[in-house]
Amino acid sequence: MTVRELNENVDKILQDIPDRDFDKTCILEDFGNITREALALHPEEEISPDRCQKVLGAANTRALGYPLQYILGEWEFYGLKFRVGEGVLIPRADTEALVDVSLVQLRKMHKKLDRKVHVIDLCSGSGCVAISIAKKMEEAAQLYAVELSGEAFPYLSENVRNNNVNVRLFRGDVMDGRMLDNFRDPIDDERFIPIDCIVANPPYLTDDEMSNLQREVTFEPETALYGGSDGLKFYRVIACMWNYLLTPGGLMIFEVGDNESAIVSRILEENGFGDIFTEKDGAGIIRVVGGHKM
Numbered sequence: 001m002t003v004r005e006l007n008e009n010v011d012k013i014l015q016d017i018p019d020r021d022f023d024k025t026c027i028l029e030d031f032g033n034i035t036r037e038a039l040a041l042h043p044e045e046e047i048s049p050d051r052c053q054k055v056l057g058a059a060n061t062r063a064l065g066y067p068l069q070y071i072l073g074e075w076e077f078y079g080l081k082f083r084v085g086e087g088v089l090i091p092r093a094d095t096e097a098l099v100d101v102s103l104v105q106l107r108k109m110h111k112k113l114d115r116k117v118h119v120i121d122l123c124s125g126s127g128c129v130a131i132s133i134a135k136k137m138e139e140a141a142q143l144y145a146v147e148l149s150g151e152a153f154p155y156l157s158e159n160v161r162n163n164n165v166n167v168r169l170f171r172g173d174v175m176d177g178r179m180l181d182n183f184r185d186p187i188d189d190e191r192f193i194p195i196d197c198i199v200a201n202p203p204y205l206t207d208d209e210m211s212n213l214q215r216e217v218t219f220e221p222e223t224a225l226y227g228g229s230d231g232l233k234f235y236r237v238i239a240c241m242w243n244y245l246l247t248p249g250g251l252m253i254f255e256v257g258d259n260e261s262a263i264v265s266r267i268l269e270e271n272g273f274g275d276i277f278t279e280k281d282g283a284g285i286i287r288v289v290g291g292h293k294m
């Protein structure tokens with residue numbers, strides 16, 4: 001099969017995928033080693049049957065609605081590469097707003113405190129939030145990440161290693177108070193390490209949203225998506241329980257679902273946070289809610 005014929009076949013296979021050009025380009029490049037330039041300059045070049053089979057296999061899988069990111073096995077977030085696959089949530093561009101706002105606040109905090117700031121990323125998944133913050137803050141921050149899923153955790157470890165950052169990892173349940181014991185001061189275990197910031201993009205979809213998922217999202221783990229019937233169960237527990245580790249003035253900052261910003265702001269206020277702020281994502285939807293421990 002020639003480059004041109006293979007391209008036409010992939011195009012046909014992906015005909016029901018919206019914006020299929022992007023998917024087609026990624027699949028041709030990743031599985032066939034065929035760049036856009038090769039397509040334009042050498043359309044009659046023969047491709048080996050083995051390479052054709054790999055490309056067509058990937059295209060057929062994508063046509064079933066399987067996420068492109070899982071097919072490629074890697075995705076970019078905040079300019080960094082993350083390994084992804086079944087069992088781990090695919091990093092979303094929306095979540096970059098959470099990293100942006102956290103970085104602004106953490107840089108201010110670092111300047112004011114004149115010491116390394118300590119940051120816990122709860123519900124870390126692929127580690128995209130913790131790793132991006134660690135990369136940008138360099139020596140100015142110590143990152144910790146907590147993740148429950150045994151399927152997601154190996155991706156988290158690998159992404160920390162591949163991105164060459166110092167993030168301490170804990171496997172466990174953020175709803176379990178005993179997790180806080182991991183943050184006891186190693187010298188005096190009556191005390192806890194002072195934490196300056198808790199950041200989280202927890203599961204936040206409601207019952208209604210779970211029953212109307214886009215086809216691609218149904219391949220992602222339910223445990224990464226479902227936030228209880230009203231979508232808010234993680235915010236309530238994190239704001240109430242993890243609050244305990246924060247220093248006075250410390251920051252708690254969340255990604256929130258569509259229409260959740262007002263109620264999450266209230267949850268923060270009810271749990272002793274003030275100076276509540278919000279921030280929109282690239283689509284103009286309020287995606288980030290944060291506050292400082294009073």
Ligand SMILES: C[S@@+](CC[C@H](N)C(=O)[O-])C[C@H]1O[C@@H](n2cnc3c(N)ncnc32)[C@H](O)[C@@H]1O
Nearest residue numbers: 091123124125147148149173174201202203224
């Ligand atoms: C919405 S995903 C966010 C992942 C990642 N932080 C991101 O922004 O792409 C939520 C993550 O929380 C994890 N999770 C769900 N329940 C948890 C729990 N009880 N304790 C710790 N992590 C949990 C899921 O496995 C998933 O990785």
